[in-house]
Structure formats: C-alpha cells, structure tokens
Amino acid sequence: MSEQPTLGGATTPSVDRPQASNISGASVRPGDRVFRSAALTAGAIVLVVMAAIAVFLVYRAVPALRDNTANFLTFQQWFPDNDPSTFGIGALLYFTVLTSVLAMIIALPVAVGIALFITYYAPRRASQTLGYFVDLLAAVPSIVYGLWGFAFLAPRMTGLVQFMDKYFGWIPLFDYRPTNVPNNLSPFTASVILAIMILPIISSISREVFRQVPREQVEAALALGATRWEMIRTAVLPFGRAGVTSAAILGLGRALGETLAVTLVLSTAYEVSLHITENGGVTFASNIALKYGEAGEVGTGALIASGLCLFVITLAVNFTANLVIRRQRSA
Amino acid sequence: MAVLDKSAPATPVEGLAGQKLPPWALPALVGAVVAVAALLWATTGFAGRAGFLVFAVTLYLIAQSVVSFTVEGRRQSVDRLFTTLMYVAFLLAALPLVVITWYTVKEGVGVLSSDFLFSSMFRINPEGPGGGIYHAIVGTLIQSLLATLLAAPIGILAAIYLVEYGGGRPFARAVSLFVDVMTGVPSIVAGLFIYAFWILALGFQRSGLAGSLALFILMLPIVIRSSEEMLKLVPMDLREASYALGVPKWRTILSVVLPTALAGIVTGVMLGVARIAGETAPLLLLVGTNQRIEFNPFSGTEDPTPQASLPTYIFEQFGIAVGNTEAPAFQRAWGAALVLIIIIGLLSLIARLVARLVRVRG
Amino acid sequence: MAKSIDVSGVDIFYGSFKAVEDVSMTIEPRSVTAFIGPSGCGKSTVLRTLNRMHEVIPGARVEGKVLLDGEDIYGSQVDPVNVRRTIGMVFQKPNPFPTMSIYDNVVAGLKLAGRTRKAQTDEVVERSLRGANLWEEVKDRLAKPGSSLSGGQQQRLCIARAIAVSPQVLLMDEPCSALDPISTLAIEDLISELKERYTIVIVTHNMQQAARVSDRTGFFNLNGVGQPGRLIEMDDTQKIFSNPSNKRTEDYITGRFG
Numbered sequence: 002m003s004e005q006p007t008l009g010g011a012t013t014p015s016v017d018r019p020q021a022s023n024i025s026g027a028s029v030r031p032g033d034r035v036f037r038s039a040a041l042t043a044g045a046i047v048l049v050v051m052a053a054i055a056v057f058l059v060y061r062a063v064p065a066l067r068d069n070t071a072n073f074l075t076f077q078q079w080f081p082d083n084d085p086s087t088f089g090i091g092a093l094l095y096f097t098v099l100t101s102v103l104a105m106i107i108a109l110p111v112a113v114g115i116a117l118f119i120t121y122y123a124p125r126r127a128s129q130t131l132g133y134f135v136d137l138l139a140a141v142p143s144i145v146y147g148l149w150g151f152a153f154l155a156p157r158m159t160g161l162v163q164f165m166d167k168y169f170g171w172i173p174l175f176d177y178r179p180t181n182v183p184n185n186l187s188p189f190t191a192s193v194i195l196a197i198m199i200l201p202i203i204s205s206i207s208r209e210v211f212r213q214v215p216r217e218q219v220e221a222a223l224a225l226g227a228t229r230w231e232m233i234r235t236a237v238l239p240f241g242r243a244g245v246t247s248a249a250i251l252g253l254g255r256a257l258g259e260t261l262a263v264t265l266v267l268s269t270a271y272e273v274s275l276h277i278t279e280n281g282g283v284t285f286a287s288n289i290a291l292k293y294g295e296a297g298e299v300g301t302g303a304l305i306a307s308g309l310c311l312f313v314i315t316l317a318v319n320f321t322a323n324l325v326i327r328r329q330r331s332a
Numbered sequence: 333m334a335v336l337d338k339s340a341p342a343t344p345v346e347g348l349a350g351q352k353l354p355p356w357a358l359p360a361l362v363g364a365v366v367a368v369a370a371l372l373w374a375t376t377g378f379a380g381r382a383g384f385l386v387f388a389v390t391l392y393l394i395a396q397s398v399v400s401f402t403v404e405g406r407r408q409s410v411d412r413l414f415t416t417l418m419y420v421a422f423l424l425a426a427l428p429l430v431v432i433t434w435y436t437v438k439e440g441v442g443v444l445s446s447d448f449l450f451s452s453m454f455r456i457n458p459e460g461p462g463g464g465i466y467h468a469i470v471g472t473l474i475q476s477l478l479a480t481l482l483a484a485p486i487g488i489l490a491a492i493y494l495v496e497y498g499g500g501r502p503f504a505r506a507v508s509l510f511v512d513v514m515t516g517v518p519s520i521v522a523g524l525f526i527y528a529f530w531i532l533a534l535g536f537q538r539s540g541l542a543g544s545l546a547l548f549i550l551m552l553p554i555v556i557r558s559s560e561e562m563l564k565l566v567p568m569d570l571r572e573a574s575y576a577l578g579v580p581k582w583r584t585i586l587s588v589v590l591p592t593a594l595a596g597i598v599t600g601v602m603l604g605v606a607r608i609a610g611e612t613a614p615l616l617l618l619v620g621t622n623q624r625i626e627f628n629p630f631s632g633t634e635d636p637t638p639q640a641s642l643p644t645y646i647f648e649q650f651g652i653a654v655g656n657t658e659a660p661a662f663q664r665a666w667g668a669a670l671v672l673i674i675i676i677g678l679l680s681l682i683a684r685l686v687a688r689l690v691r692v693r694g
Numbered sequence: 695m696a697k698s699i700d701v702s703g704v705d706i707f708y709g710s711f712k713a714v715e716d717v718s719m720t721i722e723p724r725s726v727t728a729f730i731g732p733s734g735c736g737k738s739t740v741l742r743t744l745n746r747m748h749e750v751i752p753g754a755r756v757e758g759k760v761l762l763d764g765e766d767i768y769g770s771q772v773d774p775v776n777v778r779r780t781i782g783m784v785f786q787k788p789n790p791f792p793t794m795s796i797y798d799n800v801v802a803g804l805k806l807a808g809r810t811r812k813a814q815t816d817e818v819v820e821r822s823l824r825g826a827n828l829w830e831e832v833k834d835r836l837a838k839p840g841s842s843l844s845g846g847q848q849q850r851l852c853i854a855r856a857i858a859v860s861p862q863v864l865l866m867d868e869p870c871s872a873l874d875p876i877s878t879l880a881i882e883d884l885i886s887e888l889k890e891r892y893t894i895v896i897v898t899h900n901m902q903q904a905a906r907v908s909d910r911t912g913f914f915n916l917n918g919v920g921q922p923g924r925l926i927e928m929d930d931t932q933k934i935f936s937n938p939s940n941k942r943t944e945d946y947i948t949g950r951f952g
Contacts, residue, residue, distance in 0.1 A: 032580055032582045032583065033581050033582045036581075036585070037497055037582070040490070040492045041493055041497065042489075043485075043487070043489030043490035043493060044489075044493035044503075046552075047490060047507050047510050047514060047552065047556070050549060051510050051513070051517075053525070053529065054517070054521065054525040054549075057525055057529045058521075058524065058525060060528070060533075061528040111424050111425060112421075113421075114417060114418050114421025114424075115418075115421050115425050118419065122419070125752040125753070131422070134426065135422075135426075138425065139607075140606055140677070140680055141432055141610075141676075142609075142611070142643060142669075142672055142676065143612060144612040144646050144669070145436060145610070145673060146432070148650065148665060148666065148669055149431075152439070152657045152662070153435050157382065160383060164383075197428045204425070217785060217789035218789060218791060218792075219750075220747060220750060220783075220789070221789040221790075221852070221855075222791075222802075223747065223750055224745065224747055224778055224785075225778065225779070225782075225802060225803035225859065226776070226777075226779030226780075226803060226806065226859065227806050228407055228408065228410075228775050228806075230411040230414040233414075235791060235802060235806070258516075258517070258520065259518070260519065260520045261643075261647065285520075286518060286613065289520050289617075290520065290616055293616070293617050304524070308520065308521050311521055312517070312518070315518055315521070319512065319513045319515075319516035320513060322516075323512045327509075348769070348772045348773070348776045348777055348780065350772075350773045350775075350776055352771055407775075407806070407807075
C-alpha cells in the first residue's frame with residue numbers, strides 16, 4: 002500500500018465489478034491534474050531555488066576570482082578593489098570555524114542537559130511550557146543578541162577572561178597578551194553569544210529524540226533497578242546518540258552562518274590568532290555585512306565568492322546532519 | 333537445573349530500606365553553601381555576582397556529592413549529582429533569556445513614547461536625541477507581509493505535494509531532503525543570492541521587495557515543514573471517507589484535508605513570520621535604510637528611497653553611536669529592539685493561542 | 695532466597711481514576727501465581743505495583759500495603775530502586791537493549807550495581823543464560839546485538855537479564871503474548887524450572903497457560919466500564935479451574951464472557 006488510495010474501493014478491482022476501469026480512470030480528471038501540477042511545481046521551487054543560489058553565486062564569483070592575485074584559500078587580507086586585487090578567505094574560514102565549533106562545544110552539554118531535564122526530570126505538566134520557554138531564545142533576533150553582547154555581555158566577561166589568563170594562560174587559547182584591561186570584542190565572546198543562540202535548536206531536536214525512546218526500554222532499565230540517571234545512561238543516551246549528533250551538527254551549521262550577532266561583537270581584524278580572548282577576528286558573514294557598502298565591482302564579486310564558500314560549507318554540514326538522522330530513522 | 337542449584341547469588345541481598353537523606357538535608361545544604369560563599373565574598377578579595385554563582389554552584393555540587401556518598405552510597409550520589417546538573421543546565425538556558433529580556437526592556441523603555449512609535453527620523457539630527465521608528469515599523473510589517481504572501485501559498489502547496497502526492501517517490505524524497513537543507517541556508521547567503529540574481533543580473537534597484545524575496549527564501553522551508561507535519565496529522569479515515577463519497581482527490585484535499593489542518597498550518601506560518609521579522613543580514617544588503625516613511629515596497633534607491641525596517645534601523649543606530657552605549661542613537665537602537673521583540677513575541681503568542689484554541693475544540 | 699508477598703487493601707490510581715480497588719492476597723514463595731481476567735481488569739496494574747513500576751507512569755499512585763517478607767515496599771525509607779533489584783520483571787514485549795550485545799544485555803543489571811569483574815560476569819552470563827534455556831543457542835555469538843535474536847529468544851534473553859541480578863521474585867507481564875506457540879512452550883517449560891528458585895507471578899490472558907504453569911490463580915474482573923478492577927477470587931489453580939467458588943469466575947473460565 003505504498004500508493005495513495007485513489008478512491009474508496011478502486012484499489013482492489015474485482016471481476017464482478019465491471020466499472021473498475023472507469024473508477025480508476027477518475028484519478029486523471031482535469032481538476033486533479035491541475036491541482037497535482039500546482040503542488041508539484043511548488044515542491045520543485047525548493048529545488049529550483051537551491052540550484053539557482055549555487056548557479057548565481059558561482060556566476061558572479063568567477064570574474065572576481067579571476068582578478069584575484071592572491072591565494073583565495075589561504076590569504077588572510079581583504080583588498081579586492083585594490084590594484085592588483087588581493088583577497089582570500091584564510092582569516093574568514095579560520096574565525097568562522099573557530100567561533101562556531103567553540104559555540105557548539107559550549108552549547109552541546111547544556112542543550113542535552115535541558116532536553117533531559119524537560120523530558121525526564123521536570124514535572125510532566127510543566128514540560129511543554131518549559132520547552133516553549135527555551136524555544137523563545139530562538140525568537141530573539143540576531144541583531145538584539147548583537148546589541149546585548151556588545152553592551153551587556155562583553156563588559157562583564159572581563160573577570161572570566163582575566164581568571165582564565167591567570168590560571169590557564171599556559172594554554173595559548175586562553176592567554177591574554179595585551180596589557181590593557183580586556184573589553185572582550187573577541188572571538189571568545191562571539192562564541193558565547195553563538196552558543197546561546199544555538200541552544201534552542203540543539204535542545205529542541207534532542208528533546209524530540211529523547212521523547213521517542215521506546216517506553217519498553219525505559220521500563221526495562223528501571224525494572225532492573227536502575228536509578229534515574231542509570232536509566233538515562235542505559236536506555237536513553239544510546240538510543241539518542243545519532244539524533245543528538247545531528248542536532249549538534251545542525252547547531253554548528255546555524256552558528257557558521259550567523260551574521261549580526263557576530264558582526265556587532267567582534268572588533269574586526271584579519272590576522273589569524275590562537276588567542277581567542279583577545280580582540281579581533283572576522284567571519285564570512287561579518288565580513289560581508291561590513292564590506293558590502295564600500296565594495297566596488299570586484300569587491301562585490303569577492304564577497305559573493307566568500308558567500309559561496311559559506312554556502313558550500315553550511316550545505317555540507319546540513320547534509321551530514323540530515324544523513325545521520327535519516328540513517329538512524331531507517332535503522 | 334543443576335547449574336542453578338549449585339550457584340550462589342551474585343550479589344548479597346540488602347534490605348529494601350537503604351539509607352536516605354532526610355527531606356530537609358538538601359535545602360539545609362543550599363543554605364550552608366550560600367552562607368560560606370557569602371562569607372568568602374565579604375571577607376576576601378573575591379568579587380562579582382557571576383563568580384559568586386559559579387563558586388556557590390560548584391561548592392554545592394561537591395558538598396552534595398560528598399554528603400550523599402557517605403550517607404546513601406555511590407549510585408545515589410551519582411544520581412543526585414546528575415539531577416542537580418540537569419537543573420543547572422536548564423537555569424543556564426533560562427538565565428540569558430531572562431537577562432536579555434530584562435536588559436532590552438530596561439534600556440529600551442526609556443525612549444518609548446508615542447512620538448518614538450509614530451514619527452520617523454526625517455530631518456532629525458542622527459547624533460542628537462528625538463526621532464522615532466514609525467518608518468521602520470511600517471517597513472518591517474510590509475516586507476514580512478510580502479514574504480508571507482509568497483511563502484505561505486507556495487509552502488502549503490509544496491507540503492501538500494509531499495504529503496498527498498509524493499508518496500516516497502525519489503523526486504519527493506529529494507524535495508524533502510532539500511527542504512531540510514534549505515532550512516540551514518544562512519540568511520546572509522540568501523541575501524547575497526537575491527543581490528546577485530535580482531539586482532545584479534536582472535538590474536532591479538534595492539527595495540523592500542528585494543528584501544522580501546530573501547525573507548521568502550528563509551521562510552519557505554519553515555512553512556513547508558510545519559504544514560507537512562500538520563497535514564500528516566490528518567487521519568487517513570477522513571480522506572477515505574471523502575473518497576468513498578466519490579469526491580475527487582483535489583476536492584478532498586481542499587475541502588476535507590486542508591480545513592482539518594488549517595489551524596496548525598496558520599500557526600506554522602505565523603511562527604515562520606516571527607522567525608523572519610527579525611532578520612537583518614539580507615535586508616542590509618538588499619534594502620538599506622531610509623529616514624522617511626515609505627509605504628511602497630517597490631520604491632527603489634532613486635525614486636526616492638527604499639523602505640526602512642526595524643532590524644536595519646537598529647544596525648544603523650548602532651553604527652551612528654560608534655560604540656558609545658550612552659549615545660541617543662544607542663538608546664534608539666534599544667527602543668527599536670524592544671519594539672521588535674514585542675512584535676515577534678506577539679506573533680508567536682497569537683500563533684500558540686490559535687494552536688491551543690483549536691486543539692481544545694478538535 | 696525466594697520471598698513471599700502480602701498485599702493488603704491496595705487501591706491503585708491513574709491520576710484521579712481509580713483503576714483497581716481493594717486487592718488483598720498472599721503470594722507464596724517458590725510457586726507460580728497466575729493473574730487472569732478480561733482486558734482492562736487491572737491484573738497488569740496490580741503486577742506493576744508489586745515492584746513499584748506502576749509509579750513510573752506520571753500521575754500514578756498506590757494506596758495500601760505490599761509486604762515483601764514482612765517489609766513494606768512502599769515504606770517511606772524504601773528506595774524503589776532496591777525494590778526493583780529484589781523483584782525482577784519481564785515485560786509483554788521482549789525489550790532487550792538494542793544497542794547492547796547479548797552479553798551486555800545479560801549483565802546490564804550487574805553493571806548498574808558497579809564492581810563487575812570480567813571473570814565473575816562471564817560466570818553470571820553463562821549461569822543466567824543457562825537458567826533461561828538460551829545458552830546453547832547463543833553461546834557462540836554473545837557479542838552479537840540482542841536485537842538479532844528471534845522474538846522467543848529475545849524474551850528468554852530478557853528473562854536471563856532479570857535473573858542475572860539474583861532477584862527474590864520474578865514478575866512476568868503476559869510474557870508469551872507476542873510469541874509463537876513453540877517459543878511459548880519454551881518459556882512455559884522455563885517457568886516451571888524457575889519456580890524451584892524464585893517466587894513467580896505471571897499475568898496471562900491465556901487460561902490454558904495459567905492452568906498449565908501456575909500453582910495458584912487469581913481472577914480479576916470489573917463491574918463495568920469506568921469501574922475499578924477487583925480481585926474476585928484467588929485459590930489453588932486446580933480448584934479455580936475445576937470448582938470455582940464464585941459464579942463470575944466460572945463464567946469466565948467456561949468462556950461465557952471475556
């Protein structure tokens with residue numbers, strides 16, 4: 002029964018019903034054909050748009066890439082409109098991946114904790130409200146996160162940054178070298194903001210996965226005398242591993258493309274640096290948001306080329322996440 | 333059963349009643365920990381509210397584990413440790429939400445007035461006080477509405493294709509996969525695409541409409557997904573009952589399936605609107621800003637200027653303030669942010685109410 | 695090692711709905727007690743209150759006393775985790791942990807208790823699988839996932855998992871309802887072997903099964919839809935099936951309803 006039944010009895014034609022052929026012929030009546038085509042077209046628009054994004058970005062990026070005299074993949078500066086034109090995504094790629102991966106590392110344990118809290122710890126009646134509450138974090142616009150990160154969070158990170166510098170400064174990541182008091186317009190602050198922004202997506206997907214854990218598995222663990230945490234470790238976490246993995250990857254994808262929160266928080270600098278608590282850094286998205294206004298013809302093409310890279314990266318990330326979860330679903 | 337008979341129990345049998353912490357133990361422990369932390373903060377060089385919280389929570393986790401381990405044993409103490417960690421995780425998420433909301437209200441409420449809501453920035457010195465966001469509200473509403481007018485019908489039709497006609501065909505599976513992938517397209521990439529396509533290739537000017545096109549791309553997969561979920565919820569019996577009456581498939585979908593799922597679909601569309609209403613990046617590229625009220629979304633750069641919108645307004649004011657959080661422009665940015673959050677909050681609230689009202693009836 | 699269970703005046707609720715009313719019974723050690731009755735009569739619910747699995751369902755609660763060798767399992771100082779370690783359970787649908795091997799499934803309960811040495815667990819695995827009459831069939835593929843077994847084998851694996859922690863009592867909630875006749879026979883044989891060591895309580899909707907495997911039988915029924923279920927009669931299985939003292943029991947046994 003993979004076919005949708007076209008009519009009540011038409012799926013099982015029998016000899017004593019001579020009209021069977023007439024009945025099945027009804028599925029190609031004009032109204033059906035028009036409506037079906039309309040629906041099909043709407044579905045096709047998704048594919049067309051995705052293809053068009055790739056085509057137009059490539060089409061506009063190529064001329065600028067031809068003019069570029071620097072190595073596009075490794076060069077760290079962005080001077081597309083100079084003569085000769087030099088630009089590269091070295092710094093963009095580095096800081097985009099750095100901030101996003103850090104954000105995911107910060108967000109993942111918290112998000113899984115929230116998901117477990119809502120599905121297995123909070124009172125049943127409150128769980129839906131609590132889930133809605135966490136989802137509200139996703140409703141806050143990116144630019145408001147940016148404002149808040151700049152005006153509220155960054156100034157309050159100083160103590161933490163100094164603490165990490167003092168006790169963990171031997172790790173280059175946390176080493177703060179300048180002598181002034183940090184004002185934290187840094188990749189680290191950006192990562193924290195991104196972590197907050199991707200919390201809801203990771204936790205809501207994990208929540209769905211945890212909710213689907215078969216009741217028999219949960220009861221099997223409890224009946225063996227497992228405590229609540231032991232039940233989660235034996236029955237829930239193994240079942241949810243694929244789902245949580247893909248949730249984390251999707252969260253990473255969100256962080257990679259996030260624009261304004263990062264733009265407002267980072268004080269832009271194009272040098273690759275391991276010291277994440279020091280000011281500086283620039284991402285694909287923040288570079289586009291900052292440079293589009295002053296870009297000339299080559300500059301625009303260069304920004305589109307960087308946007309193409311971002312598109313390809315997020316595409317790969319999202320494909321991976323979807324494959325992981327689809328494989329789990331079919332298994 | 334020789335094997336069974338000679339074997340001894342693997343674990344010694346204990347009594348049912350294990351040692352258990354009395355109900356007052358944990359609250360007492362919280363009190364003790366807070367007292368210790370407060371004492372330390374008062375008498376030593378430790379300072380800062382955040383540090384206090386981190387210290388108190390860590391100390392509590394350690395103290396609870398030690399107490400529970402000695403009284404109740406390893407398994408109970410691990411269980412308690414993770415229980416507390418789950419609560420902490422939830423509070424960690426609730427904290428930024430509460431703080432962002434509180435801070436936006438605190439910073440934004442000062443400039444809110446009927447003047448701020450109902451006047452534009454036309455002929456206002458951007459570095460001085462005064463001016464308003466009326467033009468930006470108008471722009472945001474019109475651009476979101478345009479995007480919705482495009483995304484809702486196409487999205488619902490596409491969902492109908494996936495649920496009613498797709499039936500696991502390769503093409504439907506491809507569409508379904510790409511809907512998921514499209515959800516992850518960064519908003520700035522959607523903006524760049526419309527820029528390359530609409531403005532560079534087709535030669536149109538920057539306008540509210542161009543922004544709406546990018547918002548449409550961002551909204552489409554959200555609408556498809558949520559509508560698909562709702563259509564899947566419609567029981568098969570309803571369709572079969574309709575087919576059995578001799579109603580053709582397309583009439584069945586329009587008159588039986590869609591009305592049944594309508595409330596859910598409307599909810600999904602409204603949540604989609606809420607998601608795009610705060611989008612900033614594509615609007616920066618495709619619309620730009622304007623100080624005047626402009627109702628026409630087709631109005632381009634030269635006749636006379638494109639529309640403003642709340643997100644781009646915030647970004648513009650942030651730029652004018654050049655990092656000075658006390659500047660009037662920064663205050664206006666917060667005011668606009670507050671209004672934007674209220675609009676989005678209202679949209680999602682109404683969406684949830686629609687969903688709830690109908691759930692009770694159905 | 696096997697213990698007796700005394701149930702007195704137990705009422706069981708789902709939220710405000712009273713599912714079972716005023717059940718009292720004594721379950722003898724080293725015997726098989728069967729619960730029979732029409733669906734919805736609360737026999738599974740009663741079974742789940744015997745090891746505090748009932749309260750896993752949100753809003754569910756129990757009033758009354760359940761004594762395990764004189765100790766109230768609902769006492770305020772009693773940890774449900776300990777109760778469930780002492781009173782094992784086998785469910786209607788075989789539910790081995792899908793991500794674990796056969797070996798790991800058997801020792802899952804032991805692992806929770808911690809302190810498991812390989813030599814010791816090897817011994818427990820063999821003993822438990824032999825006890826569940828599964829050893830010969832799986833001894834060469836202990837590392838395979840538990841879900842690779844047939845339904846009947848999975849159910850015996852679950853029994854092995856339950857007896858691996860050396861419980862006092864074994865509760866079985868319609869353990870054969872998802873199985874074919876041959877697997878059912880294997881489980882029934884196993885039950886009669888296990889009763890030499892454990893107190894066994896089995897819920898079944900199959901009266902022949904109750905007659906075959908059990909020493910005592912309790913018949914549950916309800917007066918009507920929405921009414922709580924009650925224990926109508928409990929007696930030696932032979933007597934229940936040959937000469938029940940209650941008219942409704944007789945009607946049910948002879949197939950006049952249910």
